[in-house]
Amino acid sequence: MTEDACQRYLEDPEANAAHLQTCAGCRAVSAALAEKSDVEPAPIDINALPLAPWEGSSHRPWPLVLGITTVVIAVALALCDAAGLSPLHVAESSLTSMEAMRGLIDRATASLRSASIVWQIAFGVAFLIVNGLLIVLLRRSPRGMDA
Amino acid sequence: MRRAVRLFLPLTVVAATLVTAMIAAPPGFGVQAPNTMAETTAMLQKTAVIVALLAVWMIAAVTLTLLSGREIRYSSVEMRASALHCFALGLVAVTSFALTAIVFSYLIPYHVGLPLLFALGVFAILSKIYGLVAVFHAIGTLVAGSRTREQLQRRHWLRGDLAMVVIGVLVLGALRLIPIVGPIIWGFASVFGIGTALATKFGRREPWFLAYRLHLS
Numbered sequence: 001m002t003e004d005a006c007q008r009y010l011e012d013p014e015a016n017a018a019h020l021q022t023c024a025g026c027r028a029v030s031a032a033l034a035e036k037s038d039v040e041p042a043p044i045d046i047n048a049l050p051l052a053p054w055e056g057s058s059h060r061p062w063p064l065v066l067g068i069t070t071v072v073i074a075v076a077l078a079l080c081d082a083a084g085l086s087p088l089h090v091a092e093s094s095l096t097s098m099e100a101m102r103g104l105i106d107r108a109t110a111s112l113r114s115a116s117i118v119w120q121i122a123f124g125v126a127f128l129i130v131n132g133l134l135i136v137l138l139r140r141s142p143r144g145m146d147a
Numbered sequence: 148m149r150r151a152v153r154l155f156l157p158l159t160v161v162a163a164t165l166v167t168a169m170i171a172a173p174p175g176f177g178v179q180a181p182n183t184m185a186e187t188t189a190m191l192q193k194t195a196v197i198v199a200l201l202a203v204w205m206i207a208a209v210t211l212t213l214l215s216g217r218e219i220r221y222s223s224v225e226m227r228a229s230a231l232h233c234f235a236l237g238l239v240a241v242t243s244f245a246l247t248a249i250v251f252s253y254l255i256p257y258h259v260g261l262p263l264l265f266a267l268g269v270f271a272i273l274s275k276i277y278g279l280v281a282v283f284h285a286i287g288t289l290v291a292g293s294r295t296r297e298q299l300q301r302r303h304w305l306r307g308d309l310a311m312v313v314i315g316v317l318v319l320g321a322l323r324l325i326p327i328v329g330p331i332i333w334g335f336a337s338v339f340g341i342g343t344a345l346a347t348k349f350g351r352r353e354p355w356f357l358a359y360r361l362h363l364s
Binding site for chain 2: 046047051053054055056057058059060061063064065067068069070072073075076079080082083084085087089090092093098105106108109112123126127130133135136137138139140141142
């Protein structure tokens with residue numbers, strides 16, 4: 001047979017199935033492919049595969065979670081009681097640390113305002129460099145396994 | 148047995164190092180036992196505040212894991228897969244937050260600074276909360292996570308995102324109670340957390356910026 005007919009058969013075997021009856025070469029290729037497709041895939045041992053992060057992740061052991069949380073809250077309340085602290089005082093202490101941070105930023109801003117123009121430009125350059133570096137690092141796509 | 152040795156050997160080394168450091172610490176370093184009643188009360192109050200905040204963290208971690216466990220898990224996996232990148236990103240992000248806060252504070256007289264400063268504060272706090280919960284998950288998985296499928300199937304309680312997060316809070320909380328070292332470890336965990344939150348866009352696996360493609364036709 002002509003090479004064109006063989007080419008047409010290879011491009012679309014189903015539409016040109018009649019070509020097999022007239023061409024020994026294509027018949028041999030088809031038979032070889034059919035033999036290969038009969039090969040069974042190797043069995044996969046699921047237990048031999050590494051554990052995926054999502055396996056068993058939806059399990060919710062409520063007794064463990066509630067038990068530990070209750071114990072931690074009870075210890076916290078007992079310690080607060082022993083130290084003579086109220087929950088309001090704990091909230092105040094965490095707000096105090098935020099106020100300290102705010103004070104630090106205010107002091108830095110006041111220093112920047114009173115600094116010379118050279119220092120202000122240096123601060124601006126540092127600001128641009130750090131934020132540029134942040135953008136560069138943020139552009140990298142995550143590499144973790146599929147969760 | 149080997150796993151137990153693998154787990155307890157580093158813990159023993161860390162404990163021995165801490166004890167040695169506490170004994171060898173110069174007087175006035177802040178690790179010695181309290182001498183007066185006032186010092187004892189102050190130490191008790193400090194511990195009470197730390198444990199109370201840990202209880203708040205525990206509630207926040209459980210709530211956040213129930214609401215978006217998949218995102219927390221993804222961030223935790225990312226942290227373990229590329230820890231150095233998450234830490235570097237966290238360091239740069241914290242520096243950027245500080246510098247940006249100064250710039251926004253500088254702009255307060257121009258009326259635009261205050262809302263920007265507020266938005267930055269909210270974003271930073273959300274990053275820290277989400278990131279620390281991801282750190283809790285990562286630590287819990289490293290310490291108590293199942294290594295094989297058989298081990299996972301045998302377990303009834305110590306499996307799942309919620310259990311890992313709770314174990315992580317316990318471990319990091321216990322480390323937080325160590326004087327001097329505890330706050331440093333907590334600070335490192337916060338930097339890791341902020342980096343992980345930003346690296347994974349809060350576990351949503353989306354890019355922060357649109358990619359520009361040049362079309363040549």
